[in-house]
Amino acid sequence: MSTADLTNADFGDKFAAIQPYVTSTALAYINRSERLKELVRTYQADTRTNDVVVNAAKPDAAWYNVPVVHNGETERGVLSFGPNTINTLPRLIEVLSHELGHYVVENPGAVSHRQRPKCRGRGCSRRERRGSAQTGRE
Numbered sequence: 001m002s003t004a005d006l007t008n009a010d011f012g013d014k015f016a017a018i019q020p021y022v023t024s025t026a027l028a029y030i031n032r033s034e035r036l037k038e039l040v041r042t043y044q045a046d047t048r049t050n051d052v053v054v055n056a057a058k059p060d061a062a063w064y065n066v067p068v069v070h071n072g073e074t075e076r077g078v079l080s081f082g083p084n085t086i087n088t089l090p091r092l093i094e095v096l097s098h099e100l101g102h103y104v105v106e107n108p109g110a111v112s113h114r115q116r117p118k119c120r121g122r123g124c125s126r127r128e129r130r131g132s133a134q135t136g137r138e
């Protein structure tokens with residue numbers, strides 16, 4: 001069974017920062033994947049995630065910071081994308097999928113949150129690995 005296609009409006013809330021990169025062609029690719037659609041909707045509805053960020057200071061890096069608890073207050077998880085990681089159709093699809101993959105497996109309570117993969121190259125950054133050190137994960 002397939003779910004309804006995502007529309008541009010689905011990138012207007014928490015994904016508003018990357019909405020300009022989600023062209024109609026990109027949207028059509030995203031809608032080919034039930035799992036990718038599901039992950040966008042899951043992130044959108046998750047009370048432990050913040051608005052997605054486009055970080056011009058780190059143009060070639062993308063990462064997901066897991067939620068962290070400080071003094072009983074939860075600092076929400078957030079996806080961050082450098083502009084160069086999402087500025088072509090293949091990069092957008094690849095990096096969005098990749099980082100949503102981190103999101104879905106690494107949140108507290110997720111099945112493999114202790115098994116943060118080591119990502120190098122265009123997708124994930126050094127910042128991501130520092131983030132994992134801060135939360136005591138490997």
Ligand SMILES: [Zn+2]
Nearest residue numbers: 102119123124
């Ligand atoms: Zn990665």
